[in-house]
Amino acid sequence: MKTIEELHKIGEEKRKELELRVNTNLDIREKHILVCHGTGCTSSKSPEILNNFNKIIKKKKLTNVRAIMTGCFGICSKGPIVIIRPENTFYSMVTPDDCEEIIEKDIIKGERVERLLCKDVTGKMVERLNDLDFYKKQKRIALKNCGVINPEDIDEYLAFDGYKALEKVLKEMSQDDVIKEVTDSGLRGRGGAGFPTGKKWSFVKIEEAKQKYVVCNADEGDPGAFMDRSILEGDPHCVIESMIIAGYAVGANKGYIYVRAEYPIAVHRLEVAIKQAKSYGLLGKKIMGTDFNFDLEIRLGAGAFVCGEETALLESIEGKRGQPRLKPPYPAHSGLWGCPTLINNVETYANITRIILNGAKWYSSIGTETSKGTKVFALGGDVNNVGLVEVPMGTTLREIVFDIGGGIPNGRKFKAAQTGGPSGGCIPEEHLDTPIDYESLSNIDSMMGSGGLIVMDDSKCMVNIAKFYLEFTVSESCGKCTPCRIGTKRMLELLQKICEGKAKEEDLTNLKNLALGIKKASVCGLGQTAPNPVLSTMKYFEDEYKEHIIDKKCRAKECKELTQIVIDKEKCKGCDLCKKACPVSAISGEPGKVHEIDQSKCIKCRTCLQKCPFKAIG
Amino acid sequence: MENCMDKKVRKETKEILSKFKKSKDYLIMILEEVQSKFGYIPQVSQMEISEYLDIPVAEIYGVVTFYSRFTTKPKGKYNVSVCLGTACFVKGSKAILERAKQKLGLEEGETSKDGKFSLDSTRCVGACGLAPVFTINNEVYGKATVKKLDEVIDEYMKKD
Numbered sequence: 001m002k003t004i005e006e007l008h009k010i011g012e013e014k015r016k017e018l019e020l021r022v023n024t025n026l027d028i029r030e031k032h033i034l035v036c037h038g039t040g041c042t043s044s045k046s047p048e049i050l051n052n053f054n055k056i057i058k059k060k061k062l063t064n065v066r067a068i069m070t071g072c073f074g075i076c077s078k079g080p081i082v083i084i085r086p087e088n089t090f091y092s093m094v095t096p097d098d099c100e101e102i103i104e105k106d107i108i109k110g111e112r113v114e115r116l117l118c119k120d121v122t123g124k125m126v127e128r129l130n131d132l133d134f135y136k137k138q139k140r141i142a143l144k145n146c147g148v149i150n151p152e153d154i155d156e157y158l159a160f161d162g163y164k165a166l167e168k169v170l171k172e173m174s175q176d177d178v179i180k181e182v183t184d185s186g187l188r189g190r191g192g193a194g195f196p197t198g199k200k201w202s203f204v205k206i207e208e209a210k211q212k213y214v215v216c217n218a219d220e221g222d223p224g225a226f227m228d229r230s231i232l233e234g235d236p237h238c239v240i241e242s243m244i245i246a247g248y249a250v251g252a253n254k255g256y257i258y259v260r261a262e263y264p265i266a267v268h269r270l271e272v273a274i275k276q277a278k279s280y281g282l283l284g285k286k287i288m289g290t291d292f293n294f295d296l297e298i299r300l301g302a303g304a305f306v307c308g309e310e311t312a313l314l315e316s317i318e319g320k321r322g323q324p325r326l327k328p329p330y331p332a333h334s335g336l337w338g339c340p341t342l343i344n345n346v347e348t349y350a351n352i353t354r355i356i357l358n359g360a361k362w363y364s365s366i367g368t369e370t371s372k373g374t375k376v377f378a379l380g381g382d383v384n385n386v387g388l389v390e391v392p393m394g395t396t397l398r399e400i401v402f403d404i405g406g407g408i409p410n411g412r413k414f415k416a417a418q419t420g421g422p423s424g425g426c427i428p429e430e431h432l433d434t435p436i437d438y439e440s441l442s443n444i445d446s447m448m449g450s451g452g453l454i455v456m457d458d459s460k461c462m463v464n465i466a467k468f469y470l471e472f473t474v475s476e477s478c479g480k481c482t483p484c485r486i487g488t489k490r491m492l493e494l495l496q497k498i499c500e501g502k503a504k505e506e507d508l509t510n511l512k513n514l515a516l517g518i519k520k521a522s523v524c525g526l527g528q529t530a531p532n533p534v535l536s537t538m539k540y541f542e543d544e545y546k547e548h549i550i551d552k553k554c555r556a557k558e559c560k561e562l563t564q565i566v567i568d569k570e571k572c573k574g575c576d577l578c579k580k581a582c583p584v585s586a587i588s589g590e591p592g593k594v595h596e597i598d599q600s601k602c603i604k605c606r607t608c609l610q611k612c613p614f615k616a617i618g
Numbered sequence: 619m620e621n622c623m624d625k626k627v628r629k630e631t632k633e634i635l636s637k638f639k640k641s642k643d644y645l646i647m648i649l650e651e652v653q654s655k656f657g658y659i660p661q662v663s664q665m666e667i668s669e670y671l672d673i674p675v676a677e678i679y680g681v682v683t684f685y686s687r688f689t690t691k692p693k694g695k696y697n698v699s700v701c702l703g704t705a706c707f708v709k710g711s712k713a714i715l716e717r718a719k720q721k722l723g724l725e726e727g728e729t730s731k732d733g734k735f736s737l738d739s740t741r742c743v744g745a746c747g748l749a750p751v752f753t754i755n756n757e758v759y760g761k762a763t764v765k766k767l768d769e770v771i772d773e774y775m776k777k778d
Contacts, residue, residue: 081749229744386746427730452704455708
């Protein structure tokens, strides 16, 4: 238990120690070695790297050097990432064996370890993290602390205005003041649908009930999305603080964070953070000496995409099968165990503390007319800089893919960007200049979604992509309503027919009618949006669908039944490289003579294509 | 007569249960612990949980089969799991899954007769920066190719 004065003191003292994390021009002898501990870097051995640094620091008795774990820096494709502060030197793809050299050369001698410096897309050497083009158009609000603080140390959070928003709320603001501030900020739900957050809060506040709940939706099920995970891993206290504020504003004293069990690191950091917040008296009874009580518990999701739908999530928290409820009543009126319940997404909460501290006016000055603030995207797929980006609303897709993402690798061309995951659509090149906001994305048949942004190059078959998403929704449909349970299955069968070259032209009409019917008739958001990837690809890439049906051809060579990988007899020099590379021994031929692929054995893995120096295979 | 295996499972399930309050909403949390303890959710455990929380076994079975993380069949000693999240899919993880099936002689969700290997596909392990990705137990293999998969599985085949 700590008093407000004690919290201030801890924060101020820690801040002095941590000034070098945010200020590159300090003339001091201290060094901090920051090692990314997000999921991506952790899976490529960053804990071992941290461990090695600590061992060497101890062995060499370096008193002015500390190695610390942080959350995600964003540029995951360059991981594991190590940053040296205060200089902000950026080392990429570090291995545990590199630690010695970094300490010897950089920390002790003050030189750069050049071979570990990152090269940007043009091949230019980049010394500092903020010199990367990747960061130039970004604005970090929700991710402000990610990569700066140690997420498992509440004192570091306090050093950067942690729990100051809560203090302001409890000391100076009424419930209505808080809701007004959130409403005026223009913040909208970051889970995908974009419902105005302030309005949602006011709906829960006006309910009269003995018990109300605050829930955080951290069931990030969209495959290829990792925004919420990175926030929880990099800055768990900011979500907790915002949930306490929400509890105060709507009159709830109990909260649940529903997080995917597939995110063990995020779960662990949340557990640590909740424990620390409790020990400082920031969760529990009489918070900051006021009469306000608030408690928080974690509930694990067990791998059901549908549980991202708010009412299905509530069922799951109650320990049941995660099947959505009919709406109305909405959760604000009747949610967890029939009590009024506020549900917001992780990223929505992550914005709250900044809105309270900096004001609604500041927040609403960022973004577009209808969509305020920033949005975090998980940029992935065929793009040079895979990672986590946060941009002001209104940034165009082109800026994200080409300026921040560094364009398409391997000299290929951009074909489509997919937003909104299995509920969204594929955006073709002609719409790349669309500014990102809720309205303009839905105008081009996609949606904001939670923030997955997958880039596809011209080697991808759009029918196959649509089929991929349908396979996902079919396996994730909860089975409650017929349009989704059976309708999506029939859609998938039609798509399979098309990909196998067995479809007729009328199947396209059937597919479209079925899709429109499912959108209208499904119970929950999963079913209502499941046809979107099909409808948007049918709209923008109709010629590809027709090619599959009429010409029995897949131009991207992804649909196996319509594709054969063959060796061009004219170009083959018999170098034998493809034969050696083939994992299924489908290629035969004497060295020096033309080789051949046995189609019955070939699994179309394309390994041979990459190996052939004469471009003879295609 | 109850066999020793069941007895052991029953005892260990009871130990897990003792950590939780007798409230129905802990069901999924309890199942998570049981799954991580045994690698699957044995029938005996479901019966124990049923008694403890006062929920019919049928309802528990309904929850177990609803969520994809839970399985009622034991997994192999080495569980190979290929990520089919969008980022990995776009980078060709389907070909890796196909190769894993061929190499292990297993379909998705199957376990080899000797209990050594099992094969799964998963939706996004969150390592999209390393796509395509496959995992063997807790080890993540990023920037995977068919060849890399072959090499890694060959290594595991040599192990006990």
